[in-house]
Structures are given as structure tokens and as C-alpha cells.
Amino acid sequence: MNAIVDISHLSARYGxxxxxxxxxxxxxxxxxxxxxxxxxxxxxTLYKILATLMPPASxxxxxxxxxxxxxxxxxxxxxxxxxxxxxxxxxxxxxxNLKFFAxxxxxxxxxxFDLIAPIFRQLERFxxxxxxxxxxxxxxxxxxxxxxxHRPEILLLDEPTTGVDAVSRSEFxxxxxxxxxxxxxxxxxxxxxxxxxxxxxxxxxxxGRILGTDTPARLVARLGERLFAARADNMFRLLEELRRxxxxxxxxxxxxxxxxVVSDDFDPQQAARMMEHCGLKGVSITPAEGTIExxxxxxxxxxx
Amino acid sequence: MAILNALIKKESxxxxxxxxxxxxxxxxxxxxxxxxxxxxxxxVRNIRICAVVDRHTDETRAILERFRNNEYFDFQxxxxxxxxxxxxxxxxxxxxxxxxxxxxxxxxxxxxxxSNTTMAQAATGYIESMVSGQSGNSPIISSTLYNxxxxxxxNFVPGIMGMIFxxxxxxxxxxxxxREKETGTLNLLIVSPIRAATIILGKLIPYFILSAVILAIVxxxxxxxxxxxxxxxxxxxxxxxxxxxxxxxxxxxxxxxALVRTQLAALIVSAVAFMLPVVMxxxxxxxxxxxxxxxxWVSAVIPARWYIAAMRKIMVQEIGIGxxxxxxxxxxxTTAVLLTLAIVKxxxxxx
Numbered sequence: 092m093n094a095i096v097d098i099s100h101l102s103a104r105y106g107x108x109x110x111x112x113x114x115x116x117x118x119x120x121x122x123x124x125x126x127x128x129x130x131x132x133x134x135x136t137l138y139k140i141l142a143t144l145m146p147p148a149s150x151x152x153x154x155x156x157x158x159x160x161x162x163x164x165x166x167x168x169x170x171x172x173x174x175x176x177x178x179x180x181x182x183x184x185x186x187x188n189l190k191f192f193a194x195x196x197x198x199x200x201x202x203x204f205d206l207i208a209p210i211f212r213q214l215e216r217f218x219x220x221x222x223x224x225x226x227x228x229x230x231x232x233x234x235x236x237x238x239x240x241h242r243p244e245i246l247l248l249d250e251p252t253t254g255v256d257a258v259s260r261s262e263f264x265x266x267x268x269x270x271x272x273x274x275x276x277x278x279x280x281x282x283x284x285x286x287x288x289x290x291x292x293x294x295x296x297x298x299g300r301i302l303g304t305d306t307p308a309r310l311v312a313r314l315g316e317r318l319f320a321a322r323a324d325n326m327f328r329l330l331e332e333l334r335r336x337x338x339x340x341x342x343x344x345x346x347x348x349x350x351x352v353v354s355d356d357f358d359p360q361q362a363a364r365m366m367e368h369c370g371l372k373g374v375s376i377t378p379a380e381g382t383i384e385x386x387x388x389x390x391x392x393x394x395x
Numbered sequence: 396m397a398i399l400n401a402l403i404k405k406e407s408x409x410x411x412x413x414x415x416x417x418x419x420x421x422x423x424x425x426x427x428x429x430x431x432x433x434x435x436x437x438x439v440r441n442i443r444i445c446a447v448v449d450r451h452t453d454e455t456r457a458i459l460e461r462f463r464n465n466e467y468f469d470f471q472x473x474x475x476x477x478x479x480x481x482x483x484x485x486x487x488x489x490x491x492x493x494x495x496x497x498x499x500x501x502x503x504x505x506x507x508x509x510s511n512t513t514m515a516q517a518a519t520g521y522i523e524s525m526v527s528g529q530s531g532n533s534p535i536i537s538s539t540l541y542n543x544x545x546x547x548x549x550n551f552v553p554g555i556m557g558m559i560f561x562x563x564x565x566x567x568x569x570x571x572x573x574r575e576k577e578t579g580t581l582n583l584l585i586v587s588p589i590r591a592a593t594i595i596l597g598k599l600i601p602y603f604i605l606s607a608v609i610l611a612i613v614x615x616x617x618x619x620x621x622x623x624x625x626x627x628x629x630x631x632x633x634x635x636x637x638x639x640x641x642x643x644x645x646x647x648x649x650x651x652x653a654l655v656r657t658q659l660a661a662l663i664v665s666a667v668a669f670m671l672p673v674v675m676x677x678x679x680x681x682x683x684x685x686x687x688x689x690x691x692w693v694s695a696v697i698p699a700r701w702y703i704a705a706m707r708k709i710m711v712q713e714i715g716i717g718x719x720x721x722x723x724x725x726x727x728x729t730t731a732v733l734l735t736l737a738i739v740k741x742x743x744x745x746x
Contacts, residue, residue, distance in 0.1 A: 142582075142586050143586065144582055144585060144586060164588060167586055167588045168587075168588045170586070172582075172583070172586045174579050174582060174583070176578075176579050177579075178578060178579030178580050178582065178583055179580065179583075180405065180409070180578075180580060181578070182408070182409060182412040182413070183405065183408055183409075183412075187405075187408065190401075191401055191404075191405050192583070192587075194397060194398060194400075194401035195398060195401065195584070195588075195589055196587055196588065197397065197398065197588075237583075
């Protein structure tokens with residue numbers, strides 16, 4: 092078995108709420124693995140259990156071949172955990188934070204600096220600035236540096252890009268790619284569906300359940316339905332009118348457009364004419380590529 | 396060891412980088428001591444008094460003369476017996492002294508406005524001694540041990556020390572740990588391979604040192620400014636007892652931090668559950684013997700009561716540690732129990 096993270100039939104609950112329900116996942120060594128799901132899907136709970144912060148209610152998991160309950164102490168030195176919320180000492184400087192976390196793991200900053208050097212480059216300009224005074228993107232880089240300073244085998248990143256601007260986000264994904272190239276296994280969670288394609292494999296999670304695990308491309312292929320993007324001057328009326336058509340199975344807002352899942356006998360030109368007949372202007376209905384988000388909507392709709 | 400050093404250094408930086416809290420922590424004992432030592436005093440002065448005398452004799456004249464010359468009294472003169480009630484009702488005077496000599500022997504009566512109990516009690520006592528001092532049949536010779544000048548600072552310094560350490564140690568330790576819970580940094584500490592015991596030590600040591608500094612300030616004030624009786628042996632005992640009490644207060648703080656989630660809750664629990672009983676039930680201000688019997692039982696489980704009692708014995712009476720075995724045993728065993736409980740609770744909370 093090559094799985095460095097092996098989760099089997101894991102469940103967790105907060106009181107009566109089921110946070111995770113029979114979750115099974117395998118992550119291979121060196122993989123950049125994404126856990127994709129909306130807020131409240133159970134991503135953070137999964138991370139807390141893997142980081143040995145919370146015991147599972149049932150089922151189990153192993154990290155680097157070590158059981159997360161029995162061998163929790165050994166697991167801790169193998170993982171680098173970056174929680175969802177910025178959790179460094181705001182009143183300590185950049186340098187002090189980094190040194191402190193290195194000392195916690197008994198390593199020296201100098202020895203492992205090569206690993207974080209590309210990330211830390213921008214922070215080096217102001218080593219004495221307090222962590223609390225950094226911008227969102229900088230905070231995130233510092234947190235990542237602190238999580239990496241002991242050279243973990245696995246990085247557990249819980250929604251690292253939430254609340255970070257678009258430029259820093261794409262930069263951050265470049266960094267993850269380069270870390271992956273150095274052989275570090277990365278488990279990253281996100282609620283941004285568009286980030287799914289940046290992962291090698293993803294697990295889609297919703298309400299504590301895994302909806303599917305595969306490469307993004309293969310998951311999208313599961314969609315297996317005709318999809319059209321539609322737009323007009325009055326998007327809300329367009330949505331209402333499209334939903335009335337018998338050939339339209341489903342229609343929902345997708346970015347600036349509407350996405351319509353349609354049956355085989357759907358004719359886009361005819362539909363566009365009908366929409367204009369209803370008084371809408373500038374109607375365009377064009378074939379669209381399915382994405383993870385479309386699959387998500389399909390899968391969660393089926394559940395309800 | 397290197398890890399513990401890093402933790403202590405980090406904690407010290409937190410303390411230094413929060414100058415407002417640090418300033419309050421260092422100034423509060425200073426202000427409290429000076430306030431209670433100088434400004435607040437249970438001595439009563441300037442008692443307004445009137446006299447009603449039916450017929451003057453040498454004896455009554457001598458008594459009234461003494462009231463005129465006494466700094467504790469503000470003698471307002473003689474009034475008619477028909478006036479006395481009105482004077483008291485309108486609050487024009489605090490006490491009326493009635494002297495009757497018509498029968499040959501002098502009879503005296505004291506009427507006191509007891510709407511202020513402390514004043515009334517003190518006034519009655521003073522007046523009685525001043526009147527009876529003259530009657531002369533069997534004078535009581537009283538001598539006041541340990542605090543001949545009846546300085547109220549002797550009474551308050553041990554009490555304030557009992558309060559300050561609970562306040563500072565319990566609040567600061569619990570708030571600093573709970574803050575790490577709130578910001579999520581405690582999770583990062585837990586996820587690292589360090590042991591819970593190391594986290595605890597990393598918190599306790601810096602606050603223990605800070606408390607020792609506060610102890611030094613308090614003692615310098617107590618001996619230097621407030622003139623507490625001084626002897627090397629008593630200082631050693633004071634320091635020993637206080638360090639034990641500091642450790643006890645730190646354990647309380649640790650226990651609170653394991654039980655609550657937010658800084659506000661930590662603050663409220665420390666203040667309400669620990670501060671109030673210390674002020675009300677430890678004998679700091681109100682003597683324990685005056686409490687209702689149920690509250691006396693409650694006060695027995697308040698560590699500050701035993702610390703304050705011991706401090707009074709050491710600082711004011713200056714007696715040796717041999718007389719304090721009871722207090723020492725109680726404080727030491729309470730510390731052991733609380734610390735163990737706190738460590739167990741904390742460990743299970745962070746595991």
C-alpha cells in the first residue's frame with residue numbers, strides 16, 4: 092500500500108450533529124490532494140482528527156502508517172498543520188514566530204530554511220514586523236512557513252486560501268506545487284470550487300459525506316449531461332423562463348451566467364427564440380464545459 | 396529544556412508587549428496598599444458630641460474638659476435635655492452624653508446615633524473609657540500587644556496581600572491560557588510533539604517570576620513606607636508563605652483555564668468565584684468571628700483565609716513558623732490538590 096494517509100469509515104459528531112459520516116479516503120505519498128466542499132461540510136473536523144486534535148467517534152485513520160489515536164505523539168512530528176483561522180502569535184514578530192515554532196519541534200531555522208526560503212522571501216524584508224500587522228497573504232505565508240519549518244512529511248492545510256486576495260491565492264497554489272515537487276504530501280481543503288482543478292485528485296465532501304474521490308477531470312466526466320450557458324439582459328426572468336421549459340432538467344446561477352442541464356432534445360437556437368419571444372433581450376445560449384461545481388450541484392440536488 | 400526555554404521566552408514577550416496589563420499588574424498592589432494603609436482607616440475621629448448636665452460638680456467639669464481637649468471628639472457644648480432628641484434627629488450631633496448628679500452620685504448615659512455602626516461602636520467605647528476613667532473605683536489597665544498604636548495598616552497589609560496574589564495570579568494565568576485557546580495557538584502547541592506538562596510549566600514559570608517581583612514591591616512598601624515591624628526571621632517566613640500562596644493562586648488560574656473557553660469567562664470566574672469570597676469571607680476586612688456560622692464554614696475552604704491569618708501572625712505578631720503548622724499544612728495540601736487537579740484537567744483538555 093502506498094497510501095500515506097489512510098482513512099477508513101471515520102465518523103465524528105458534535106453532540107447530536109453528525110460532522111463526519113463514514114468517511115473513507117486514501118491519499119498517496121507525494122500527492123497534492125484536495126478536499127472540496129462548502130462551509131460546514133466537515134472539512135475542518137476531518138483535519139482536526141487527522142491532526143490528532145480530536146478523537147474520532149468511530150472508524151480510524153493512519154498517517155505515515157501510524158494510528159492517529161494510538162500513536163498520536165509520533166503522528167504530530169510527521170505532520171505540519173495549518174488551521175483554518177490564522178493562529179500565530181500576533182504580538183510576536185515574523186522572526187520570533189518562526190524561531191518559536193522551530194524550537195517547539197527541536198529544529199533550527201537555519202537547517203531547514205531551504206524548504207521555506209521561496210515562501211519566506213517576501214517576509215524577509217520585515218523580520219521585525221508583528222505577525223498581527225501583516226496583510227492576509229503575508230500572514231498565510233508566515234503560517235505556512237511555521238507549519239513547514241520542521242520538514243513534515245504531510246502538510247494539512249485547512250482552507251488556506253479563504254479570505255486571501257486572488258493574486259496571493261494563485262501564488263499560494265504555485266508554492267504548493269513546488270512543495271509537492273519536493274516530495275511533500277499535501278492535503279488541502281477549500282470551499283472555492285475553481286481551485287479543484289489545481290489538485291491532482293480531489294474528494295468532494297458535503298454534510299459529512301464523501302460524494303466522490305477522483306481526479307478533477309474524471310469527476311467532471313461523471314456529469315455526463317449536456318450543459319449550456321445562458322445569459323440575457325434580465326437574468327432572473329431568464330432563470331424563471333428556462334426552468335419552465337420541459338427539456339431543461341435543471342437551471343442555476345453559475346458565475347455571471349446561468350447553467351442549464353438539458354435533455355437530448357434541447358435545441359439552443361429554438362430556446363433562445365422562445366426567450367426573446369418572452370420579452371428578454373440579448374439572449375445567448377451556448378454549449379458549456381462542465382466543472383466540479385456543476386457536479387456538486389448535481390450530486391447534492393440528487394440527495395435532497 | 397530548550398523547548399521550555401522557548402516557551403518561557405515567548406510568554407515573557409507576551410507580558411512585556413502588553414504594557415497596559417503589566418502596568419496595571421504592578422501598580423494595583425501599590426495603589427491598594429497605599430490606599431488601605433493611609434487613606435482608608437477604621438479609626439474614628441472628630442466625633443461630634445453634646446452634653447446634658449443637670450447640675451455641675453467638679454467631676455462633670457473635669458469630664459467635659461477632657462472631651463474639649465481630646466482630638467477624637469468635637470465637643471459642641473452643653474444643650475438642654477429638651478433639645479437632645481432634636482439634635483440627634485436632625486443629625487446635628489453624633490452622640491449625647493448625659494450626666495446626672497442630682498442624687499449625689501454621678502450617673503451617666505450615652506446616646507449614640509448608630510446609623511453608622513462603625514462610628515457608633517467606636518464612639519461608645521471612647522466615651523465610656525473617658526467617663527469611667529474618672530470614677531476611679533477600679534481602673535482597668537489595658538495594654539495593647541503587637542499593634543500598640545492600633546494602626547489599621549497592620550490589619551490591612553496581610554489582607555491585601557491575600558487578595559492581590561489571587562487576583563493577579565489567577566486572572567493572568569487563566570486569561571493568558573484561554574487567550575491561546577481563543578486564537579487557536581494552543582492547538583498548534585498541542586499538535587507539536589511537546590508534552591502537556593511542558594506547556595503548563597511554560598505558563599507557570601513566567602507568572603511565578605512576575606508574582607515574585609510583585610511580592611518584592613509589596614514587601615518594600617509594607618516595611619519601608621507603612622512601617623510594618625521588621626525582623627529577618629519574619630521576612631523569611633513571609634516570603635516562604637507568600638511563594639506557597641502564589642503557587643496556589645497559579646494553580647487556581649490553571650484550573651480555571653482548563654474549564655472555560657473564553658477570556659471573558661476566565662475573567663468573570665476569577666473575579667466572582669475567587670475575588671469576592673476573598674474580600675468578603677477571608678477575614679481581610681470583616682472578622683471571621685462576626686460571620687454567620689454557615690459563612691464561617693464556607694470561609695474555611697477559602698485559602699486566602701489561612702494565608703491572611705498566617706500573615707497576621709508572622710508580620711504583626713512576628714512569631715515563628717512553629718506556631719503556624721496548621722496554616723502551613725492547610726495551604727500546602729490545598730496547593731497540592733489544586734495543582735494536581737489543574738494538571739489532570741488541563742491534560743485531558745489538551746490531550
